[in-house]
Amino acid sequence: MGKQMSIRELRAALSKIEQDLVEHGEITLTRNGKPIARIQPPAAAPKIRAHRDLSALREQVSRELAESGASIQDALEWVRGPR
Numbered sequence: 001m002g003k004q005m006s007i008r009e010l011r012a013a014l015s016k017i018e019q020d021l022v023e024h025g026e027i028t029l030t031r032n033g034k035p036i037a038r039i040q041p042p043a044a045a046p047k048i049r050a051h052r053d054l055s056a057l058r059e060q061v062s063r064e065l066a067e068s069g070a071s072i073q074d075a076l077e078w079v080r081g082p083r
Contacts, residue, residue, distance in 0.1 A: 002026030004035070 003024035005013070010029055013020075020027055021041050029037040065075060 002028060002038075002040075004028040004030055006030050
């Protein structure tokens with residue numbers, strides 16, 4: 001679990017929030033010892049494949065389908081699995 005701090009501590013330590021997030025991963029805000037909020041860094045954005053990577057993948061799949069004699073429909077049914 002990350003760091004826990006009161007609203008009073010938060011007000012006094014606003015300049016330190018970034019450092020605490022790096023060090024602890026998250027901060028739980030409390031009032032009278034009870035959690036009321038959580039401060040977390042944003043989730044990492046998923047990595048998006050570059051266009052050239054997708055083009056190469058498309059070419060590879062096309063070659064493998066041609067070599068195996070399977071159709072696009074066969075490949076889609078295999079990926080989707082039984083319904």
